[in-house]
Amino acid sequence: xxxxxxxxxxxxxxxxxxxxxxxxxxxxxxxxxxxxxxxxxxxxxxxxxxxxxxxxxxxxxxxxxxxxxxxxxxxxxxxxxxxxxxxxxxxxxxxxxxxxxxxxxxxxxxxxxxxxxxxxxxxxxxxxxxxxxxxxxxxxxxxxxxxxxxxxxxxxxxxxxxxxxxxxxxxxxxxxxxxxxxxxxxxxxxxxxxxxxxxxxxxxxxxxxxxxxxxxxxxxxxxxxxxxxxxxxxxxxxxxxxxxxxxxxxxxxxxxxx
Amino acid sequence: xxxxxxxxxxxxxxxxxxxxxxxxxxxxxxxxxxxxxxxxxxxxxxxxxxxxxxxxxxxxxxxxxxxxxxxxxxxxxxxxxxxxxxxxxxxxxxxxxxxxxxxxxxxxxxxxxxxxxxxxxxxxxxxxxxxxxxxxxxxxxxxxxxxxxxxxxxxxxxxxxxxxxxxxxxxxxxxxxxxxxxxxxxxxxxxxxxxxxxxxxxxxxxxxxxxxxxxxxxxxxxxxxxxxxxxxxxxxxxxxxxxxxxxxxxxxxxxxxxxxxxxxxxxxxxxxxxxxxxxxxxxxxxxxxxxxxxxxxxxxxxxxxxxxxxxxxxxxxxxxxxxxxxxxxxxxxxxxxxxxxxxxxxxxxxxxxxxxxxxxxxxxxxxxxxxxxxxxxxxxxxxxxxxxxxxxxxxxxxxxxxxxxxxxxxxxxxxxxxxx
Numbered sequence: 001x002x003x004x005x006x007x008x009x010x011x012x013x014x015x016x017x018x019x020x021x022x023x024x025x026x027x028x029x030x031x032x033x034x035x036x037x038x039x040x041x042x043x044x045x046x047x048x049x050x051x052x053x054x055x056x057x058x059x060x061x062x063x064x065x066x067x068x069x070x071x072x073x074x075x076x077x078x079x080x081x082x083x084x085x086x087x088x089x090x091x092x093x094x095x096x097x098x099x100x101x102x103x104x105x106x107x108x109x110x111x112x113x114x115x116x117x118x119x120x121x122x123x124x125x126x127x128x129x130x131x132x133x134x135x136x137x138x139x140x141x142x143x144x145x146x147x148x149x150x151x152x153x154x155x156x157x158x159x160x161x162x163x164x165x166x167x168x169x170x171x172x173x174x175x176x177x178x179x180x181x182x183x184x185x186x187x188x189x190x191x192x193x194x195x196x197x198x199x200x201x202x203x204x205x206x207x208x209x210x211x212x213x214x215x216x217x218x219x220x221x222x223x224x225x226x227x228x229x230x231x232x233x234x235x236x237x238x239x240x241x242x243x244x245x246x247x248x249x250x251x252x253x254x255x256x257x258x
Numbered sequence: 259x260x261x262x263x264x265x266x267x268x269x270x271x272x273x274x275x276x277x278x279x280x281x282x283x284x285x286x287x288x289x290x291x292x293x294x295x296x297x298x299x300x301x302x303x304x305x306x307x308x309x310x311x312x313x314x315x316x317x318x319x320x321x322x323x324x325x326x327x328x329x330x331x332x333x334x335x336x337x338x339x340x341x342x343x344x345x346x347x348x349x350x351x352x353x354x355x356x357x358x359x360x361x362x363x364x365x366x367x368x369x370x371x372x373x374x375x376x377x378x379x380x381x382x383x384x385x386x387x388x389x390x391x392x393x394x395x396x397x398x399x400x401x402x403x404x405x406x407x408x409x410x411x412x413x414x415x416x417x418x419x420x421x422x423x424x425x426x427x428x429x430x431x432x433x434x435x436x437x438x439x440x441x442x443x444x445x446x447x448x449x450x451x452x453x454x455x456x457x458x459x460x461x462x463x464x465x466x467x468x469x470x471x472x473x474x475x476x477x478x479x480x481x482x483x484x485x486x487x488x489x490x491x492x493x494x495x496x497x498x499x500x501x502x503x504x505x506x507x508x509x510x511x512x513x514x515x516x517x518x519x520x521x522x523x524x525x526x527x528x529x530x531x532x533x534x535x536x537x538x539x540x541x542x543x544x545x546x547x548x549x550x551x552x553x554x555x556x557x558x559x560x561x562x563x564x565x566x567x568x569x570x571x572x573x574x575x576x577x578x579x580x581x582x583x584x585x586x587x588x589x590x591x592x593x594x595x596x597x598x599x600x601x602x603x604x605x606x607x608x609x610x611x612x613x614x615x616x617x618x619x620x621x622x623x624x625x626x627x628x629x630x631x632x633x634x635x636x637x638x639x640x641x642x643x644x645x646x647x648x649x650x651x652x653x654x655x656x657x658x659x660x661x662x663x664x665x666x667x668x669x670x671x672x673x674x675x676x677x678x
Contacts, residue, residue: 078583099588106586113584116577121271133260134586185585 026090028054028193028225029075033084035251036067036074044070046251047084050243054089054192057219057226059236062245068229071245072197075227076109077101089192106135110186110224114198117182118170125151125166128184131191138189147188154184157221158214176207183215193225200230212238261591265598268578272571279567280607286560287611287650290553292618294643297546299634304539307451308502310382311357311531312511315339315347315518316500318525322541325534328359328500331369331452335361338497343524347503352510355380357502360464360495363423363435368409370423370457372464372498378404380504383451393417394444400463400489404444408454415442421457423467435467438485462493503528561654564603568596568661572668579669593666600658604651612639612647 031050037043044067052058062068073079074086077093078101086093089108093101110131118127128151132139142150155161158180170178179199186194196215200208216238219226228239236242269276308329316324317337326332348356357380360372371377378396381389394417397404405415415421419442425433440459448454466488483491505511511530518528579592619636626634639647 076584099590102583102586102588105584111584113581117581119578119581121267130582131585133264134582134591138586 026054027087028052028056028089029227030087030090031075031084032087034074034081034086035083036070036079036081038070043251045074045081045249047071047248048250050248052193052225052227054225055223057216057240058228059239059242060227060229060245061231061233061236061242062229063231066245067249067251068245069197072195072229075195076111077105103135106131107137108192110188110191110194112179112182112186112194112196112199115175115178115202117185118178120169120171122170123166124155124160124168124170124173124181127170127181128155128188130185131188135189138191141189151184151188154187154218155181157218158184159210160184175202176204176211179203179211180214183211183218187218187222187224190222191224193227194219196226196228198230199228200235201232208235261594261598262602265595265602268575268595269599269602275567275571276603279564279603280610282563283557283560283604283607283650283654284610284614286553286557287608287647288614288618290550290557290646290650291612291615291643293546293549293553294646295615295619295636296634297550298640300546301539301543303450304542305532305535306384307535308381308383308531309386310380310504311502312505312508313503313515313518313528314500314531314534315503315526315528318527321527321529321534322538324500324527324529325531325538327361328502329452329531331361331371331456335499337525338499339501339526340497340524341495343521343526344498344501347501347514347518350514352506352514353503354506355504357381358461358498359500359502360461360498362499363425363464363467365409365421365423365457366413368406368455368457370459370464372459372461372495374461377458381453381502383449383453387449389449389453390447392445392447394442397443397458397460397463399441399443400460400466400493401438401440401485402443402459402463403440404446404458405442406446406454406456406458407448409457410442410445415445417442417445423457423459425471437482438467438488461495461498465493465495466491557650558653560607561604561650561657564600564607564654565657565660568600568603568658569664572661572665575665576668576672579665580672583669583672589666589669592669593662596662596665597655597658600654600661601651604654604658608647608650 029050029052031047033049034045034047035043036045060068062071070079074081075088077086077088077096080094088104091104093104096104119130122130125148129147132142132147139145139147144150152161152166155166160166160177160180165173165177170181173181179202182199183196186196199215200211203211212235216226218224226239228235233242314324314328316328317335317339319336323333323336327335344356344358347353355376357377358373361369363370375396378389383389391404392407392410394404403421409415420439421442422439423435425435440463446453466485469483469488469491503514505514515528515530518526579587582592582595583589616636619634623634
């Protein structure tokens with residue numbers, strides 16, 4: 001095991017409700033002077049600044065191929081920038097060892113992907129409580145320690161309360177239902193930040209609206225910071241703020257100019 | 259960590275492939291264990307054929323030849339040992355007892371052994387067990403015969419039945435000693451040794467039935483000696499095929515062996531059965547070593563099947579790995595997950611293989627005993643068996659490291675990207 005500073009040793013990171021003493025220092029996501037390139041490729045991301053405050057719900061617009069997934073990989077701590085820093089809840093991810101970054105992600109971040117978010121051989125409830133299997137801190141944050149009860153509560157809040165649904169194999173759920181199970185999983189154990197990567201692009205119009213509404217409600221109820229990434233600009237109105245990756249990323253201009 | 263549960267659930271999700279992989283390992287393990295068990299049983303049965311005999315003496319030939327005809331009733335002696343020489347050795351002060359052996363005739367494919375009552379007193383097998391009678395008693399009358407268990411069972415003989423001994427060997431004989439029939443007075447308990455396949459009569463009886471025979475030809479009908487007249491004649495044999503010796507003190511064995519081998523009046527050979535048995539086993543044992551090697555390769559094939567199954571599953575599972583990473587799993591968790599899968603498959607396969615092997619042994623045992631006289635006493639798993647099975651699981655884990663490493667690399671390069 002690695003022994004660098006544990007992220008949860010930082011009091012500001014451990015308690016999302018604590019007052020933020022140093023401004024952007026304790027922001028949910030604080031990207032500074034970031035430069036990233038894949039090996040033997042021109043820089044893909046050159047982001048001078050991108051800050052998401054705690055509790056904020058931000059819509060990040062970015063067409064496919066704009067480096068969106070790479071940015072999420074950097075925020076998730078599976079990629080490390082060549083220059084600059086990615087601070088999450090006041091912790092610079094680059095200062096952590098790879099396995100500490102994995103633990104940090106498991107503890108403070110929830111992810112929802114475009115589709116096929118679920119482990120096919122686990123049941124609905126087992127999928128929801130999966131983060132608690134890898135992160136004791138997230139398991140500890142579940143009120144009363146009853147993971148199954150909290151999982152059922154989240155599923156209920158997202159409109160998946162029926163017992164019949166819980167007993168079905170996840171592969172038999174509709175895509176809309178699968179995305180809601182994924183949302184419940186991302187919210188289990190109250191991670192401070194939820195990153196959603198095109199979670200609605202596989203849904204039809206009605207399901208999209210319903211899903212977004214339920215997700216926003218639950219984020220508000222839990223005080224979760226939401227970074228919602230999509231190419232569908234029509235959804236932007238529901239968020240506190242809309243960012244465009246094209247505006248943030250100088251590498252794209254450079255690429256076009258060259 | 260719940261890696262074990264995850265690995266188990268993942269395998270259950272792919273149960274057809276998993277079960278087939280497991281079955282392949284199980285069959286190969288059952289084969290390996292079965293070969294190992296039969297090999298042990300064969301070696302023990304072999305070493306147990308004769309015990310407590312310090313020397314076997316016969317006409318000079320090869321060590322193995324003498325062992326084969328005197329103990330296993332296979333093959334023929336090249337020459338005989340004269341009665342005088344036998345008496346000389348038997349009379350030595352360092353010799354405790356002797357068992358004379360006279361071979362050459364048969365009964366419906368089973369060898370007839372001429373001997374005396376010392377045979378029932380001193381012959382030992384399987385680490386010192388005595389010959390015991392299932393029914394009846396040793397021969398006392400001239401025309402009495404004692405059957406081995408196998409002979410009685412296969413030919414359906416009971417006490418009191420008459421039997422006719424054929425001149426020479428072979429299943430079908432044209433020259434029978436039908437004028438001097440024998441009566442069965444005893445049937446020995448099963449020993450699992452060649453004794454079971456032997457018809458025992460006295461040395462004198464063998465002399466009696468051969469009175470009419472001179473240099474391989476039978477006397478003309480008018481010149482023949484009938485059974486009752488034979489009783490009145492001198493029936494001490496002039497020679498025997500071989501004899502077994504028990505020493506007063508085993509330390510003296512080598513002295514007697516040298517004395518016999520250097521005996522000038524007659525070309526003799528004395529062998530120590532244990533040494534000769536080991537030598538013979540080394541010869542026969544090549545076959546079972548070959549079997550063992552084949553079985554080991556079958557196990558390797560089973561494990562390669564497992565490796566293939568896990569490797570082919572990797573690509574379709576990259577998504578699964580990315581999801582696990584997004585909820586906080588580290589690459590080492592992914593590595594452990596796949597190693598655990600290999601371990602589960604191998605352990606399950608080994609367990610099923612052991613069960614299959616014991617099941618087959620239990621099913622085949624009566625047949626093996628009846629048809630081949632092989633006593634397969636499976637017993638528990640010996641330390642060697644356990645080491646063998648442990649080595650299989652270890653090999654599986656080592657092989658499982660390959661897909662685990664690939665998945666680990668994929669996980670690092672894929673990150674949180676879900677590949678469809």
